[in-house]
Amino acid sequence: SKKAAAVWGSTIKLKEGEKLTLRELMYGMMLKSGNDAAVAIAEHIGGSVENFVEMMNKKALELKAKDTHFRTPHGLDIDGHYSTAYDLALITAYALKNTAFSNIVATKSTEITNRGLYNTNEMLSAYPGADGVKTGYTGKAGRCLVTSATKNKWRIISVVLNCPTRHKRAQNSRNILDYAFGSYKPYVLLEEQDIIKSIPVYKGKPGSVKALAVEGIKMPLRFDEADRVEKRVTLPDTLAAPVEKGIVIGKVEYTVDGKVIASSRVKTAWKVDKKGFTDYFYEIVRMWGRLVKAIDN
Secondary structure (H helix, E strand, C coil), X not given: XXXXXXXXXXXXXXXXXXXXXXXXXXXXXXXXXXXXXXXXXXXXXXXXXXXXXXXXXXXXXXCCCCCCECCCCCCCCCCCCECCHHHHHHHHHHHCCCHHHHHHXXXXXXXXXXXXXXXXXXXXXXXXXXXXXXXXXXXXXXXXXXXXXEECCEEEEEEEEEECCHHHHHHHHHHHHHHHHHHEEEEEEECCCCEEEEEEEECEECCEEEEEECCCEEEXXXXXXXCCEEEEEECCCCEECCEXXXXXXXXXXXXXXXXXXXXXXXXXXXXXXXXXXXXXXXXXXXXXXXXXXXXXX
16 A cells, blocks of 8 residues: 555565565565565554554453553554563464464565565574564664574573664573573473362262363473472362352462462363252162162172
8 A cells, every 4th residue: 555655664665556465464574574564464454554553452452461552563663652571472472373473483584576585583593493583673662672492392482672782682682592491491280171179069960070270381480499389279178069060169379489370260070960859769769779788688
């Protein structure tokens, strides 16, 4: 569009009326920091830049990026457009779950329609295992870099903001990644659907129900922290029938030195009906049957 072609700053030199695929525009935005590509994508996906920005802010809230607010798709300096290192890491972790996005940001160079593109992310060549994701620069934000690196199937994201030079942002990113890989290890504390406990159900048919973890918990811990992890389960001693399947009845927490580091809700594994007259009648019959058998023996 005319609007996309008129964007200033770093661009891939889009012309009004020119046609590129969405994938090509993604490469242009992520490798070359094409502000024009960002606007073209916003107009295509959202129908307008304004609508797309609304979508961006809605997604940020869904990801609990509470200290982020977007006003443009490209991030050029404007009042009311801001984020934090933590929020950028949250957003990046979500984006990297998309295989197409993950492949694009790991690409060092490629060709699209009438253009050769080279990734501005210096970490892709400078850091072993680096596989993304994006550089950035504005006058107010300084030189910024979100990096991902994977070693032994474990992916870590680093974020540095407001660095004075490209060398400094790369060095800071390297220091963060080295520290994380050297000091932490991923631990699986809990798997989704793990059985936490079996709980008796008063007047229930059957007489108990298993309590299952709703969320799995996998998180990095320092080597010295791992030995101090304690598990704390909060569940009722009994439940009263009827009990519905999948209702949340408690939680399981993991602590280090008394501080909660992770938690999962706990739900019922199946439905438990309340016993009726017929159930009690058959129980009595079975009880008498066992008694008679014992007498005969």
